[in-house]
Amino acid sequence: MVRYSKLPFRELVRRYNCDIVYTPxxxxxxxxSSNYARECEFSTNILDDPVVIQFAASNGLDLANAAELAAPFVSGIDINCGCPQKWAIQEKIGSHLMSDPETVRDMVRQVKARVDVPCSIKIRIHRDLRETEEFVKRALSVGVDFITVHGRTRRQKSTEPVSLEGMKLVKEVSTVPVLANGDVFTMQDANDIVAATGVDGTMSARGILENPALYAGHTVTPWECIEDYVDLALSYGTNAFIFHHHLMYMFEKSMSNAEKRTFNSLTTTPAILDYLEEHYGLDIARKRVERAEQKLNRNTNNNVDITS
Incomplete structure (x- = not known):
């Protein structure tokens, strides 16, 4: 989820039954080391709770320094041991760490010594699941608080099915909550994985990009969800590239190929808005009035009369 799970998108998925959200x-x-980077990479607010900040690091000191700065504003620190991109492996971060369990163990230990929020790891499995079991046990030995396991090795393509056996093993050897990641595109997928592995919950990345209302039971992104995202993205100020790409993902299953070619060629936020207004009846002003009225009604219904 590099770039794509910033504040507007996190607020969006919370509206559709997502319990815990992660930063990119x-x-x-x-x-x-950089105040500019902190301002660009992480923003939050009172609604952004619980939120887990996910860091990529190659050593415990860098990670603990970053964790200490972020801890007052987040609900958890996550160590990414799963990113399979070549640049990440070359930098000895992400899924490179699956071959270096002692470094991960030291990372968890240093974060736990410096901050008072939960520390988790997001891992992949090994071809030899005995290595995965040993990896998990080392992290548990220094107090990791929960684990997310992506059910593929770092070299497997996303088109290959996840290993339910691998995810089940991680759950069986763990003394902390375990989340399963990979191939969660519908609530049925999530329920099937939980039933097969016994994990405590599921995480979605590609699936929730395509359908942010996944955990509310929708199989295709509903128009209301797209309207919500446009409203949030405009309110928070989202650059045109990210704005466009989120919408491209959300329309993936509902647009014809011809329509996709037209929509995907748009390059500016005004052009995107004009297209949605003309072809889908987008009306953000109306949407904002409706949401304000809903909020007012909720507040009115929650009032308690204590007069006698």
Missing amino acids: MILADVFA
């Missing part, structure tokens, strides 16, 4: 993967050394 952030480079710990840059975050710790």
Whole structure:
């Protein structure tokens, strides 16, 4: 989820039954050393709770320095041990760490010594699941608070099915909550994985990009959800590239190929808004009035008369 799970999107998925949200993967050394990077990479507010900040790091010191700066504003610190991109492996971060369990163990230990919020790891499995079991046990030995396991090795493509066996093993050897990641595109997928592995919950990345209302039971992104995202993105100020790409994901299953070619060629926020207004009846002003009225009604209904 590099770039794509920033504040507007996190607020969006909370409206559709997502319980815990993560920031994009952030480079710990840059975050710790640059105020500009901190301002660009992480923003939050009172509604953004619980939120887990996910760091990529190659050593415990950089990670702990970043964690200490972020801790007052988040509900948890997550160590990314799963990113399979070549640049990440070359930098000895992400899924490179699956071959370096002692560094991950030291990272957890240093974060736990410096901050008072939960510390988790997001891992992949090994071809030899005995290595995965040993990896998990080392992290548990220094007090990792929960684990997310992506059910593929770092070399497997996303088109290959996840290993339910691998995710089940991580749950069986763990003494902390375990979340499963990979191939969660519908609530049925999530329920099936929980039933097969016994994990405590599921995480979605590609699936929730395509359908932010996934955990509310929708199989295709509803128009209301798209309207909500446009409203939030405009309110918070989202750059045109991210704004466009989120919408491209959300329309993936509902637009014809011809319509996709037209929509995907748009390059500016005004052009995107004009297209949605003309072809879908987008009306953000109306949407904002409706949401204000809903909020007012909720507040009115929650009032308690204590007069006698």
